Amino acid sequence: MNTKYSNPKFPRVVIIGGGFGGIEVAKALKNKEVEVMLLDRNNHHTFQPLLYQVATGTLDAPSIAFPLRKMFRKQENFTFRIADVRGIDALNKTLDTDIGSISYDYLIVATGATTNFFGNSDIAYYAMPMKSVKEAVNIRSFLLQNIEESLLKTDLEERAAYLNFVVVGGGPTGVELSGSIAEIRNHILAKDYPELKKEDMNVYLVEGLPKILANLSPQASEKAELYLKELGVKVLLNVQVTGYDGDIITFADGSRIKTKTVLWSAGVMGQFPDGISPDIVIRGNRIRIDEECRVIGMKDIFAIGDVAAMITDELPRGHPGVAPVAQQQGRFLAKNIVRMLNGQPTEKFKYFDKGSMATIGRNKAVVDIGKIRFQGFFAWWVWMFVHLMSLVGFRNRVVTFINWAINYLTFNAGIRLIIHKYRRPERVSEHAE
Ligand SMILES: Cc1cc2nc3c(=O)[nH]c(=O)nc-3n(C[C@H](O)[C@H](O)[C@H](O)COP(=O)(O)OP(=O)(O)OC[C@H]3O[C@@H](n4cnc5c(N)ncnc54)[C@H](O)[C@@H]3O)c2cc1C
Structure with missing residues (x-):
């Protein structure tokens, strides 16, 4: 070529x-x-750590993506192909x-x-992953569609299924996603949908291990769980998902939740x-x-x-x-x-661990940097600064900063758009030739 x-x-x-x-x-x-x-x-780089904000309408998709051609346009020895x-x-x-x-x-x-859906084809078909901008936008549409749909249901049990949101996987993605959905419940639901009360909506975070954020320090895990509970997230620990058919999610202990929305962040x-x-x-x-x-x-x-x-x-x-x-x-x-x-001797890779962090709704985050651990408001500022500075592109940083400021002051970041209605694709039979 x-x-x-x-x-x-x-x-x-x-x-x-x-x-x-x-x-x-x-x-x-x-x-x-x-x-x-x-x-x-794709023709763009994706800043995956903020996908959850696209999925929950805080940021628009272009804020976290950057065209690869633009990134390298001043590099003479570079070629790009989709x-x-x-x-x-x-x-x-x-x-x-x-x-x-x-x-x-x-x-x-x-x-x-x-x-990674761990080989469960039903979960792979019905649950929603979040690894790309497209998947995050699909989640945003689906969340909003299901709230809209709930308004059309008179049967209370049927309606509840549209307002139960289950996030599976208690790593940083699951924690951030469930916290952000809980923010919608707490600050936006009643404003946008006067027929609904915040108690009508439930947000669950399901984790198979005895704690969330298992890769962070025990302090970070405990505080993150506390912050999520304060936001109203129902944190289910030691719970293994056994199946999901688009209507009911089932667990190994025999319990189940009726839900139209399962967001899967349990593995890669x-x-x-x-x-x-x-x-x-x-x-x-x-x-x-x-x-x-x-x-x-x-x-x-x-x-x-x-x-x-x-x-x-x-x-x-x-x-x-x-x-x-x-x-x-x-x-x-x-x-x-x-x-x-150049014919010089090669070297061995050494990783410099800068630490880990996760945010839980507005004002709260947990940060582990080596032996230094802190949580709460200051940690949230550190989280925001690090993520803002890591975004690719000056425009993206400015737009994100403005969005966050508006969200902080008004409790109402407003990118709750259904641009493309999300519909599950046709299911292809596993046994099809
Ligand atoms: C929702 C989410 C939140 C995250 N949050 C954090 C966080 O807060 N902090 C953190 O440090 N990490 C976070 N991560 C993890 C982090 O994003 C990954 O570790 C990082 O992206 C890995 O970089 P990579 O270059 O290996 O792969 P990626 O960044 O995933 O890039 C892989 C690229 O390869 C392309 N590609 C794949 N297969 C092919 C193919 N066959 N042909 C052509 N192109 C192909 C893809 O389109 C993609 O652009 C998060 C991940 C997710 C999904």
């Missing part, structure tokens, strides 16, 4: 995925003697994509993760094109890499971020699936590639 900046003298580094990891590799290879080609299914990469042919150093075959000298797999699994040997794919569908991010046993192929697992004695399950790991691995790998090209 010809590219505008094609320079046959320079080796071609192809990056699959313009997420947190992929864009860092491409940026760090600016002005280096390589030809950089970035491939992604492409779905289907397979890797390591022998011939080519990729099979929906826009044709693409050759590489060095390949970086930065394809991230997708939602790596996603990558065909061509990677199953022998090096571990739990969570992650590709094993060595300490230089090289895919084990594959020449000139590297993997970074959520899709990769760097197993060491200190980290028997690899690094956590968070943005800073992907970003740091991206910058590290770019430097190592330059070292390789």
Whole structure:
């Protein structure tokens, strides 16, 4: 494939995925003697940590997405293609994509993760995931559609199903999402829908472990649970989901909730094109890499971020699936590639853990930075500052800041639009040929 900046003298580094990891590799290879080609299914980078605010109408979708072409327009050695990469042919150093075959000298797999429904096809069909802008906008529409629908029901039990919102998974995403839906219940429901009272709506957060935010400190878990309960979220711990049929969610202890809305944030699994040997794919569908991010046993192929697992004695399950790991691995790998090209010795990756945080509605957050732990109002300011500064693009930062300020002052961020009515796609039979 010809590219505008094609320079046959320079080796071609192809990056699959313009997420947190992929864009860092491409940026760090600016002005280096390589030809950089970035491939992604979408033409934009997504800031996933704020997807929940799109899903609940605090932010509009363009505030958390950024066009990849615009991001790199000043980078001479860069080319972008919208492409779905289907397979890797390591022998011939080519990729099979929906826009044709693409050759590489060095390949970086930065394809991230997708939602893990743990093999339950009913849950996969009826529950709603939140990994992309499109899915977040679908959730926003579906939440609003179900509240609208509830107004048409005279049977109280039937109506309750439309006003019961169940979030599964007590990690940061589930906590932030359920807290944000509870804010809608507490501050917006009665204003927008005078026929309804806030007591008519229920928000549940379901977690299989004995605590939420299990990867954070015990203080953060306890405080987050308390804050959620103060918001009126019903936190169900030690509860395993066994099924969901679009009307009733069932649990291992025999209990059930009638609900039209189940939001699934209970797990992720790596996603990558065909061509990677199953022998090096571990739990969570992650590709094993060595300490230089090289895919084990594959020449000139590297993997970074959520899709990769760097197993060491200190980290028997690899690094956590968070943005800073992907970003740091991206910058590290770019430097190592330059070292390789210059015939210099390569280095090993070291992760610098900047800490973890989660917000729970307005004014409340929990923050763990090493041994420093704090919660409450100050933590919320820290959370806001970090997320604002991490957003890509000046416009996005300004728009987000204005939205947050309006929301804070009026209790009423107003992006409660149903642009496209959400309808579940036709269910394809699993046994269909
Ligand atoms: C709702 C949510 C909230 C989160 N909150 C936080 C948070 O607060 N803090 C934090 O640190 N982390 C958070 N994370 C995790 C963080 O977003 C990930 O760790 C990070 O995105 C991983 O970066 P990555 O580069 O590995 O993959 P991603 O950023 O997911 O990028 C992967 C890219 O690859 C593309 N792609 C995938 N397959 C193909 C293919 N076959 N062909 C072409 N393109 C492909 C995708 O379109 C995507 O653009 C959150 C994640 C989610 C879903």
